[in-house]
Amino acid sequence: MKRRPLPVAAALVATAALLLTACGSGDDKSSDSDKIAGTDQGAKTPKESPSPPGALAEDKPDGVDVSLPKDMNLVFDWDKPKDKNEAAAMDDAANFFRAIYRGVDKRTTKDAAVATYATGDGLHYANTQINAWIDGGWTATGTLRHYDATTRSAPNGKSVEVAFCADSGKFFGKEIKSKKILETKPSIEDFDYYKIVMVKLPTGKDLWQASKVFVETKAAKCQ
Numbered sequence: 001m002k003r004r005p006l007p008v009a010a011a012l013v014a015t016a017a018l019l020l021t022a023c024g025s026g027d028d029k030s031s032d033s034d035k036i037a038g039t040d041q042g043a044k045t046p047k048e049s050p051s052p053p054g055a056l057a058e059d060k061p062d063g064v065d066v067s068l069p070k071d072m073n074l075v076f077d078w079d080k081p082k083d084k085n086e087a088a089a090m091d092d093a094a095n096f097f098r099a100i101y102r103g104v105d106k107r108t109t110k111d112a113a114v115a116t117y118a119t120g121d122g123l124h125y126a127n128t129q130i131n132a133w134i135d136g137g138w139t140a141t142g143t144l145r146h147y148d149a150t151t152r153s154a155p156n157g158k159s160v161e162v163a164f165c166a167d168s169g170k171f172f173g174k175e176i177k178s179k180k181i182l183e184t185k186p187s188i189e190d191f192d193y194y195k196i197v198m199v200k201l202p203t204g205k206d207l208w209q210a211s212k213v214f215v216e217t218k219a220a221k222c223q
């Protein structure tokens with residue numbers, strides 16, 4: 001039986017009491033009138049760190065390199081909302097995930113992109129995820145698709161919840177030493193449903209940071 005290395009469904013869920021609040025069963029009973037979790041979470045100013053001179057401009061949306069290797073493809077198949085803040089928060093939610101997998105590729109939690117796009121519990125989540133891949137001796141390869149995204153703003157305008165599905169059916173771990181790709185058979189474990197609370201950096205132009213991460217694994221509604 002092939003081992004599935006993706007830490008979202010393994011190492012991270014095991015630390016849910018410290019890191020995540022799982023959505024429980026497949027039913028999401030939230031409504032537009034619900035208060036967004038974590039709206040009192042403040043943002044922290046990231047430390048400036050120069051990007052490598054060879055990085056392309058499109059890989060540095062906020063002056064920080066979020067580029068990934070060619071065989072690590074993160075797809076964000078969603079439409080931007082009309083609201084300017086929600087659109088910016090959605091963009092940076094995508095950059096948050098790019099930062100995580102850049103950390104996986106670079107084998108470090110200290111990459112500037114992680115500090116730029118994560119704060120509070122979001123930073124804890126990112127560090128835990130990256131370390132799980134490092135400890136397992138894996139990097140990642142393939143395509144990780146994100147889709148069916150929705151957004152909603154807190155009344156104070158300082159936080160936005162970005163919710164979406166993720167399909168990792170074509171995204172696999174690869175052993176660093178042997179280069180072996182740990183492929184898995186398609187299953188319900190390929191589907192996760194995320195809710196990311198993005199908070200606006202007070203001193204930034206349009207920079208939003210992930211402050212809280214909620215995940216439902218084996219999400220049938222994402223199939």
